[in-house]
Amino acid sequence: MSFNFDERVERYHTDSEKWLKYRDQDIIPLWVADTDFRVAPSIQQALQARVAHGVFGYAHDQGALANVTADWVSKQYHWTIDPDWVVPLSGIKPFFSLLQQCLLSTEQRSICHTPIYPPFTQSAISSGREQRHIPYPIFDQTNLLHSPLPALSHQDRLFLLCNPHNPGGRSHRRQELEQLAAYATEYNLWVCSDETHADLLLEPGLSHTPFAALSTECEQRSITLLSAAKAFNLAGLGCAVAIIPNLELRTTLRQAIALRMPVPNCLGVTATLAAWREGADWLNAQRDYLRANRDHLAAHLTTLPALRLITPEAGFLAWMDVSALGKSDPHKWFEHHGLGFTDGAPYGDPQAMRFNFGCSRTLLDLALSRLTQAVNAA
Template sequence: MTTRQTTFNFDLELDRTHTDSDKWDKYKGQDILPMWVADSDFQSPPEVIEALQERVSHGIFGYTHSSEKLTELFIARLAEKYQWQVEPEWVVYLPGLVCGLNLAARTLTDDGQTIISPSPIYPPFISSAKFAERPLIKAPVVLNEGRWLPDLDAAEAQLTGKGGLFQMCNPLNPGGTVYRREELEATLAFAEKHDLFVCSDEIHCDLLLDDSLTHIPFASLNESAAQRSITLMAPSKTFNIAGLGASIAIIPNAEIRKRFSKVKRGIVPGVNVLAFTAAEAAYEHGEPWLQAQLNYLASHRDLLMTEINAIPGLKLEHIEATYLAWIDCSGLPADNPHRFFEEAGVGLSPGLDFGNRRFVRLNFGCTRKTLDEALKRMKAAVAEL
């Protein structure tokens, strides 16, 4: 590995329309800016690109497995960033985080047991309960002093007493909330009281936009949290390598890990060789690029906070993490905010997919030029109402 770069150009405009991109092909041939699905328009760290080029030049792509080095890098990262001491045997590699949510739903619940999920939430949380044929209880996500958090009291009132699974998302998608320690401890107390396992989606944990905040993995709280949990992480959002498919489940409880592997066996494929290559390079060399990206995203967040809240009918709460803005359109005189902005040339994620049709989600993992144009179109559309 020879590439060493200290400055990165996140304003670089790259044409993705010829790359079979889900994000960009959705509006192929239309003058609509794609700002929906959560991948960014940034080139991955140069060391990741170089590592992939070196691996491809070898020319043989047989069956593969993770390297000891990758596991060591990941464990060292958790210890350094989050003060979480993880054992190598706890680590299970997956070809994506969504399959991890579905595996956890099947692993941690029996027939008739309930899955409790925040709402609004990333859609695969909801579908994982549906696919596992488990009853779903929604814990409404409400504003708490300007931060979006699940209402555990509202969820408790719906519980049947049969145990089950609590799904959490930290940082929250959508909403961007980073859980504080006391909020995690309250979640743990809730799980202990009602004999619940916890699946914690922490895929955005590296994308904190406020220097004053620290991500705390749920399972790192104490032994009780560790033994009742599955934690899902990945380098995919952090380093923009989601299309390669490399995710990680951390499962401290040996019995749960055994059950998880049994449910997975013969159904979920292994991680491919290029995904492992990219993950290893990202975790070993990607930190300077990540810090530069966070600075860039934070400036986008600050711009959005100013501009969106100046548009009549729209409201945006402070985004602590992720590059996803959860915009309240309830003051907008438009029956379908998603369609309204789509017709104005801005392709956002519909809030209905997450559980609230009066919202839209905007992906600001893009160049400043793209963001400026999107805001220009949104302002003009609302001004014409």
């Protein structure tokens, strides 16, 4: 079956955060992390059948999500899990604050690399916990642990890992994860690994390794976060999972989640089940399309040496260093030239932009021609 990712799906008349931000301006929305692609037909059919039923009470999937998650991680990452380890979530972002409040006393800290997807750092602030930042060598991605990991104290208790990395798009190699595992053992850290972009690995020959899958010891100190939201474009449907092998930790977190987070959206559960049961062909086709978009973007940027691009190994987000343009507010400057990127400032680098290329090739080409005009006029 073939799928049409070239179709321009008009999104202004829906509630699209991405498109409505620039509704009355000639600015191409290339920011928040959803794609412009219509979902897989199997997902749309499952949702239509669920909507036709017409009753939308609290969802309890009776273990379906756990079983489907176990099948998915086994097929995709060769990781065998017990479905009992799976805890459904209504989203990943709110879980970060909850996790830090549950696992850390007010004197204890979490640790993460920066630049990073902002909720990693914002959640520490909102949960009233300290955080230690390790500079991530985003423009020298030969090794996650290229910059040495600092010595820690007994206050450092929780490592927040993003794999594949957002915004760098690197898929961390087994050897790097093994070094991180040794570090976690040395300092007895919990490791929360956000692997929500794992199904969008674009680089031929690479495969995703969940941190937890390294060893039983890693499983026992880990929380793995997954969802179909990025890979299947379901971000508005509120459904994700945490895989928590350690029974005591799982019991604590399950109770906190039940009290403090909404249950997953019933349509999100339906869509996630359809994605992980029947969406693999669509996902493969989408990966081919995104890989071609990524390569097209990277080839174009070789003509613009003022911009330094990281070609992502995974996902549909590309990180660009634009400091050579010498703009005090590059995000505004690009908007003025009709390009609505994600501002790098909340990620930890105000001279970087994040370019969402999860769009039709036609729109990408329009964005690239505006980019050339802007940079040449700088």
